[in-house]
Amino acid sequence: MSWSRILPTAHCDSEGSSSITKTAVDTVRAVVAVPESELRRWRRTFDANAKEINGEKFLDPESFVNAIAPKGDLTKIGREQFGILFRIADTSRRGFVSWDDFTVFETLLKRPDADYWMAFQYFDVDHSGNIDYNEFKTVFSANLGPDAIPFDFDCDWVKLYLGKKNGTHVLGYNEFTQLMKGLQGERLRQAFHYLDKDEDGFIRPEEFKRIILEIAGHKLSDAVIDRLPTLCTLTPGQRISYSEVIAFHNVIREMDMVERMIREATAKSKDGRIDQTDFLNYAASNSRYSLFTPMEASIIFHFAGRGVGSQRLALIDFAQLLDPRWRPPHEHLVEKPTASVSITQKILMSAYYFVQGGIAGSIGATAVYPIDMVKTRMQNQRSTVVGQLLYKNSIDCAKKIFRNEGFLGFYRGLGPQLVGVAPEKAIKLTVNDLIRSRAMDPETGRIKIYWELVAGATAGGSQVVFTNPLEIVKIRLQVQGETAKVGGAKPKGAIHIVRQLGILGLYKGSSACLLRDIPFSAIYFTAYSHLKSDFFQEGYNGKKLSFLETLAAAGLAGMPAAYLTTPADVVKTRLQVEAKTGQTHYAGLRDAFVKIYKEEGFKALFKGGPARVIRSSPQFGFTLLAYETLKDLLPYPWQDKPIQMETALTSRPDDLSKVRARNALKILLDVHGDFGARAAGFSGRPLSLSNPKLSSSSS
Incomplete structure (x- = not known):
């Protein structure tokens, strides 16, 4: 990242890396108005995770993840995936983050749009403040494996944002945010078209699962992923239509709203259970416009009801759909050897x-x-x-x-x-x-x-x-x-x-x-x-x-x-x-x-x-x-814990900067579930801990 766009006092060292002076760091702190108490907290976090080299402390990729990853994160994003953000903080591409780098990174996370800003920095390879066609294609392609469903960069959708290949149109930050918000929908359309070889408007269940795993696997529990092919049972023919694919994607995209409606509807229900009619009625009465189609409601109840979508379901029944880290209840239970022990x-x-x-x-x-x-x-x-x-x-x-x-x-x-x-x-x-x-x-x-x-x-x-x-x-x-x-x-x-x-x-x-x-x-x-x-x-x-x-x-x-x-x-x-x-x-x-x-x-x-x-x-x-x-x-120490459905919506709020770091990852992972895993060479050559060229000046 080039801090020169936001830090006018930044200068470049002999190798061309951007170096942040103390004045520049103070400037960015002043712009965002970081309280001294928060600065001290950052320092404690940095010192607790940093490694000392030649008398100074630095974060390598592993310790950087330990410093920024939310504790007990209730999403399915693995801690190692937070390493994607290391490339953004390590602007010099030396493989280490100094205290000044870390301060600027944490300060930027205080921006209200930090999640999209981080994604923008990842794609802005030349630090120009704009993203052209070649940058977008290069970064995108570097994060797709050889087995991934291909993406057509010459499609009309990309041209609407970036024009033709000659670079006449580049994306500023605000335009980029809109492109990223709509990108997954275009990927979904292209993937369906690619797999629909005979162009009859249907794909096979295993092909549907392949699409969802690439663009939304991190948002679903393993139980739902295993049952993705069963979506074909909602309509005759044992195949899945484009309408069903779009409906399923809409459910995932609006998962927070789905959870709110379900929690509120079951809480107000007399028996604590709801059916599809209750869900649609409650959603309609608590929104200005219709939130969910009947097909989307059927999909929600299909995966929550284990294939029997017509039954009345309790809140816990929806856990496997709403909680990405949900596990079958029997995995949490310890069997008692005898009945006498239970008594x-x-x-x-x-x-x-x-x-x-x-x-x-x-x-x-x-x-x-x-x-x-x-x-x-x-x-x-x-x-x-x-x-x-x-x-x-x-x-x-x-x-x-x-x-x-x-x-x-x-x-x-x-x-x-x-x-x-x-x-x-x-x-x-x-x-x-x-x-x-x-x-x-x-x-x-x-x-x-x-x-x-x-x-x-x-x-x-x-x-x-x-x-x-x-x-x-x-x-x-x-x-x-x-x-x-x-x-x-x-x-x-x-x-x-x-x-x-x-x-x-x-x-x-x-x-x-x-x-x-x-x-x-x-x-x-x-x-x-x-x-x-x-x-x-x-x-x-x-x-x-x-x-x-x-x-x-x-x-x-x-x-x-x-x-x-x-x-x-x-x-x-x-x-x-x-x-x-x-x-x-x-x-x-x-x-x-x-x-x-x-x-x-x-x-x-x-x-x-x-x-x-x-x-x-x-x-x-x-x-x-x-x-x-x-x-x-002082709960009873050996009491079996009841099955709970705790999600990011109901958990104790984490530090907002860590939430934004997690959301930045979600935006990138929406491009592909393995985003960042194949781009190590693209993100720069890390130096060893003993590298004598590592100076005290930060990137």
Whole structure:
């Protein structure tokens, strides 16, 4: 590349190579405005990969690729193919890139059109700033092997861009970009015409595969490439028409849009699946003009559905078409030697997440325990007691607890709560996850709302074995503060309460506890799931919820669940609290409901409802947030990873300069799948590392 077109201070050395002075490098940095932080990052990358020669560092082709290639690239472009760009950076053709060369190369990658600019530099052999017919033909031909489908450079299409052979018309940069954008279509037309020997408008399946491998093999997974000949089954005759070839090429060219439409359509589908009609309808309703023809839709579903294009397909079914690096699922699975190992793994995994659920529950319970204290005191206050009510409202209750019992009064009974909350929350979260995983469609990740409710309800019911003893001890400890204040009684400890109640007494009010926890969990987990997917759109185009979005979903889901189950919680509290002299005694669940309603009215059943919402909503918010964070940060080490469809569209964005370097390669590889592999001699003669002529000045 001649930097003189963009760097006016460049000069040539004795061998005619362009040499970039420090002033020139500073100029190009200033033009693109490279921040010092980015310059330091480039320096770290250069130093980490460079080799030292005569006291200076340089990148050879291999270390240059290590410096610029995207890490974990989700395309099918091999790392060695990034070596094509070495020819662009190594303008002196000495086989090495200096720090100044690397800086200019990275700076140019910051251009918004860096991908096309790099391709232009590759074709502009004489560094004139224009590309004539001979340059285009020479570079193109040098990258075609002897077995490649020939390209007619004297065709009308080339003449429209470059005129005749006499060089009367040359391409500037902008014209070149349009030529490259349309080149693949012309190659496709010429290749079909070349292989259609009898000119009947059809080619054989193996010939179609040959065409696609030359111009688009790097964009397709091996599974799709193996099945390319099956395109002939879409129409009678076992041959492939030009229309089908063009339609297939259009699908490849618009693959990003294909993926967007599929992801969005399956996300909004009720069952997580779509057919051809759904796809075409969604594409038509979300674009200004028609995006895909019926033939193109048939091709998409043909390769995604393994030849059965009429079926309804889930997002994962399209993976082999959308993901160039897709592999058959069985290649990722490790077979278990015996069924007992599988059962052991399941038990260990459940135990692992059980512990995480307990930790998460403890975090949530501690965060909101003061609110729970106020809620319990308010629910236990009875309007039929002789004398003045102790608390006017929740705020008054909080003030009096702080004034009479101090800050630690808000945490009275926290010990038993933490002892019980770990297994309580752990069993609830584990059971819910277990049932959901069994009822979930493995391909779509969807679960019917009936099973969502069943999973939540079962989880709520199963926790009562831990919840009830915990609740009754906690509540009696919480109300002792007001008893001590009013009657002068000495507070008793948790052990005394357990001995007083006995085993059966610890399950007093369990029917009310079940009546509260079963509907609570059914409502909560269902609402939480749909808030994440429907409101915050988790998984939509690969979206992952942020910290605040997860907390908001978990918190909002707790509001209706907490308030709607308040009557059961009020009855449970009354049944579990030891009645004082003059207070109504309750014989059971039904008796408590009736007496509370008759003596205190309907509103009494919702006493402490707001406090319950204020407590339960953040508690479950922090609990679910902690649980999901722990599962993400510390997943079960031996768990089989589910099949994912991660593509460049949904992956974490790479550094933009590396994305542009990759896109520049795609433009060149569209000319031929082996572009650059046969042009080593054309790209210049590299010198050995020990070459004494290698100077400190960069190209």
